[in-house]
Amino acid sequence: MTEVRVPTLGESVSEATVATWFKKPGDKVAVDEMLCELETDKVTVEVPAPAAGTLSEIVANEGETVGVDALLAQISEGAAEPATEAKAPSEEAPKDKGEMTETEEAPAEQKQGEKSGEDAPSAKKMMAENDLKDGDVTGTGKDGRVMKEDVLKALNTPKEAPATKSAPRAPVAAEEADLEERVKMTRLRQTIARRLKEAQNTAAMLTTYNEVDMTAVMDLRKEYKDLFEKKHGVKLGFMSFFTKACIHALNEVPDVNAEIDGDSVIYKNYVNMGVAVGTPNGLVVPVLRRADLMGFAEIEKSIAEMGKKARDGKLSMKDMQGGSFTISNGGVYGSLMSSPILNPPQSGILGMHKIQERPMVVGGQIVIRPMMYLALSYDHRIVDGKGAVTFLVRVKEALEDPRRLLMDL
Structure with missing residues (x-):
């Protein structure tokens, strides 16, 4: 077996x-x-x-x-063997005295999660003095027994704030109640909900906006997309431009690429770029590790590979860990403007949006240009307003004149 x-x-x-x-x-x-x-x-x-x-x-x-x-x-x-089925009580054969059936277990073979024996007397006394219940303390002693050290650890561990309860549902008419369907949230959806709410409760989150003229990027992409695909075997999209532009801006404003750990700030001398991907089960954020060392072709290949794995449910834990900054593209769904929520413990996330032609004043003349709104949500505990605005301006400048990326300007 x-x-x-x-x-x-x-x-x-x-x-x-x-x-x-x-x-x-x-x-x-x-x-x-x-x-x-x-x-x-x-x-x-x-x-x-x-x-x-x-x-x-x-x-x-x-x-x-x-x-x-x-x-x-x-x-x-x-x-092949038939599925095992429990016998009805009337069908069970009488058992001899001292015989043990398969559904019974010897005392030494306790069920997983259960504990045998008494907790330490000192631990029980301390739990009673501090009004702790059995479920409040995890026992590390033999057979799961609670020891004094376990109670001390539980007392010294900050308790999480109780989850905010949802408002009670409004009364539903009987004829409408029959048309409703209650479906339990998947673990992924529960985690997405919990982490997004934690981001709002923990970070001092603000969003700053700007707009970018996509003419230069679109012209460059149109000119080289066929040659690019022929040489590298992957299409030239917009994401590689935005990834490169963000890396360029992160080098100038490292606070956006940092994170808070207790009373310390961890500055990262690398960029692990998270790229938000929508899947049938919810939003996931695979990470392009060391994106700062990648060229345009490698970025496009990595994004395509991660996107396919995400949609097929093949992402591993390693694929989703260690991100230092995130890009979210709501424009693929038609979003014109939004405020993205931080992906903890990161301090910044860039929101891309739909490219839409609008009348713009260029050189004193009104012309039609393909424009995109950009949104940077950031943690104001670590990123000042000046740094956030500077970051977004650098992204805008790099996209409106991609030659800046070559000359590191």
Whole structure:
């Protein structure tokens, strides 16, 4: 019998939800054939079969929350076996005195998450004095027992502010209630909601705006797109220009590329560019590591690869960690103006928008130009208004005259 267990889910991720089983008990499976899909706070993880045989039992059903290394299923060798079903009480054979059934467990084999034995007396006394319940303290002693040090750690750990409860729903007419459908939020959607609200509650978030004339970028792209694709095998888009322009501006205003850690500021002498990508399950932000060392072609290839992995649900934890700045392109959905929300713990995010022709005054003449509004949301705790405005102006200047990128101006 081979056990199928939850794989390592990545840094800071300790549990997942069983999203989908691709096999059912009794089905034959091959080595590395996908058995099920787990959904974590950040990515979707596929679990392959560790051995060939027959899926004899599914231990964790769809919708259940499981921890790292928890048992998911069992695979046995040989022909397909029917799914295991619990017998009705009347069908159970009488058991001899002292015999233990499969559903019973010896005291030494406690269930996962349960503790056996008493907590330390000093720990119990301290919990009572501080009005702590069993669930408030995580025991690290033998068999999960709570020790005095565990209580001290719980007392010294700042408690999170209670989540703001949603306002109660307004009364719904009976004929309309029948047309409603209640669907549980996915773990990814719950995490997106929680992190966005944390960003609003934690950072002193402000947004500054500007507009950019896209004529120069569009002309340059039109002139070289065929030659670029022929040589590099990838299309020349706008994202590489914006990525390069942001890197150029981050070098001048490093505060936007920094983050706050306690009472310290961490300045990063590199740029790991996060690129927000919309997927059917929600917004994810894959990271282009060391984007400051990439050329236009490498940036375009990396963005295309990450976008495909995101839409296919193939992003790994490594693909989404370590970002220092983010670009979000709402223009692909038709957005003309928006205020993007920070991606913690980053201190800046650039919002791109729809390119729209507007009348502009150029050299005393009214001309039609392809214009785009830009929005920079930033954490005012670390980035001053002058730095935020300067950053956005540098991005604007680099896009309106891409030659500046070549000469580092």
